[in-house]
Amino acid sequence: MSSPVRVLLVEDDELMRRSFAVALERYGYTVRAAADGLTGLELFREEEFDLLILDVMLPGLDGIGLCRRVRESSLVPVLMMSARGDGLDVVAGLEAGADDYVVKPVDTFVLVARIRSLLRRATYAPTAPAAGERPGPPSDGGPGPGLLVFGDLTLDTGGLEVTLAGAPVALTPTELKLLLRFAADPGVVLERHTLLRDVWDYGWDGDSRVVDLCVQRLRRKLGRDRIETVRGFGYKFRR
Incomplete structure (x- = not known):
């Protein structure tokens, strides 16, 4: 039996944070929540997560900065949440390395659909060669299968x-x-x-x-x- 998907949710609004966490847990996800960017970064460094949901507007370290820090060391899927769907927040979040975004208020069904889409894409995660290893051509000198x-x-x-x-x-x-x-x-x-x-x-x-x-x-x-x-x-x- 596969392990539950672990989600890190970073949202400063307490009511939204609790409602999102409860809703996602009902769908079978394991949720760890943080109220600010620095706490979220600490949790990310201490634990393994399958997906991150980051609000743009966060105290301390905002969601854009948090996404950039995450991308320094990880390819984990990142979903940004923004209260302004047509503002610079969306562009900044995607430029920082986020995979997708949703605009608040967001319906739970839409949020879960975006999460499932991101997790399907995560099956494409590349595997880096071992340190010092460089891929070379196949023995016949031509492209191999795939x-x-x-x-x-x-x-x-x-x-x-x-x-x-x-x-x-x-x-x-x-x-x-x-x-x-x-x-x-x-x-x-x-x-x-x-x-x-x-x-x-x-x-x-x-x-x-x-x-x-x-x-x-x-x-x-x-x-x-x-x-x-x-x-x-x-x-x-x-x-």
């Missing part, structure tokens, strides 16, 4: 590893799933709503900013010319 090669970029779709010029690239589960979606159709223009459906599991029209910001993060890690913007349509992965 290997996609684009110049100096190699994707091992079986081992879920990404290397650039022989060095491992650390990607969050969402970034990795987005890259795999691009690599499945190199040279094909993919619209934002297609990526929202295939990568974020949105069965409805979502906020395309999550796509744009995730593409920006991929460009920083893989090179800006790897993914081309096709204005008015979407993105295309260069062959």
Whole structure:
């Protein structure tokens, strides 16, 4: 029997913190809660979590700063909560490395749906090579099974590893799933709503900013010319 999913919830509003925790526990999640960013960071460093839910506005260390500190050492899925859905908070949270966001007040069913989507993406978590190890070509010198090669970029779709010029690239589960979606159709223009459906599991029209910001993060890690913007349509992965 698998262990319950462990969730770290960081929310300064006591009523919301308690109601979210009770609701998630009813769905079978194990929840640890904190009322401020510094306490949340301490819990994150002391315990293992499968997913983090961070409010943007937190005393001490805000959710944006907390997300950045988490991303220094972990690829754990991060869901941001914001009271302002169209403000700079959303963009800042996604730029800091969050995988998705919800706007408060949020219905429990929507929150759980986003959590389940993030956990499904977490199955794409890459495995980094051991210290000093560098992946090399197969013995016959050609791409092996499950290997996609684009110049100096190699994707091992079986081992879920990404290397650039022989060095491992650390990607969050969402970034990795987005890259795999691009690599499945190199040279094909993919619209934002297609990526929202295939990568974020949105069965409805979502906020395309999550796509744009995730593409920006991929460009920083893989090179800006790897993914081309096709204005008015979407993105295309260069062959």
